[in-house]
Amino acid sequence: MNIQEMKAFAAKFLEELTPASVGATVIGLRGELGAGKTTFTQTCAHLLGITENITSPTFVILKKYELSEKVLGGKFSFLIHIDAYRLKGGKELNVIGWQEVIADSKNLVMIEWPEQVSDVMPENTRYIDFKHIDETNRGIVSK
Numbered sequence: 285m286n287i288q289e290m291k292a293f294a295a296k297f298l299e300e301l302t303p304a305s306v307g308a309t310v311i312g313l314r315g316e317l318g319a320g321k322t323t324f325t326q327t328c329a330h331l332l333g334i335t336e337n338i339t340s341p342t343f344v345i346l347k348k349y350e351l352s353e354k355v356l357g358g359k360f361s362f363l364i365h366i367d368a369y370r371l372k373g374g375k376e377l378n379v380i381g382w383q384e385v386i387a388d389s390k391n392l393v394m395i396e397w398p399e400q401v402s403d404v405m406p407e408n409t410r411y412i413d414f415k416h417i418d419e420t421n422r423g424i425v426s427k
């Protein structure tokens with residue numbers, strides 16, 4: 285799908301999103317560099333009314349954005365965007381408060397490169413797989 289179709293996919297994804305029954309709602313975004321993981325998160329953030337500039341958190345690892353009570357029926361208070369690209373195992377995520385992040389049902393977490401920290405990914409994580417098709421097209425499979 286092209287970038288426009290990807291935006292529509294993000295809107296539908298958010299519309300159909302059901303919160304996890306325990307803890308945070310965690311979405312793992314998989315796929316190679318340039319596949320569209322950050323773009324997808326930026327699109328979701330935009331749709332959720334976040335006006336701040338959503339930059340890739342590669343260097344800061346974790347970014348937290350406050351959500352208005354008016355979006356997604358007030359189910360979530362924060363969108364947390366993580367890029368685990370540079371991490372080598374879940375311990376490195378735990379030191380920046382991962383356990384607290386995933387314990388809080390008010391958190392909607394989008395994490396790029398979950399493969400890097402697979403040992404601390406919650407069992408109920410939902411995954412979206414991104415694939416680079418060509419310059420303007422990406423494939424998306426949601427599980």
Ligand SMILES: Nc1ncnc2c1ncn2[C@@H]1O[C@H](COP(=O)(O)OP(=O)(O)O)[C@@H](O)[C@H]1O
Nearest residue numbers: 285286287317318319320321322323420421422
């Ligand atoms: N259909 C598409 N979906 C997503 N990104 C696209 C698409 N077509 C082109 N792009 C571009 O591809 C790049 C994807 O980069 P990014 O989202 O940072 O990938 P990742 O976070 O997976 O490394 C962006 O520059 C984006 O504008």
Ligand SMILES: [Mg+2]
Nearest residue numbers: 321322340396
């Ligand atoms: Mg990225």
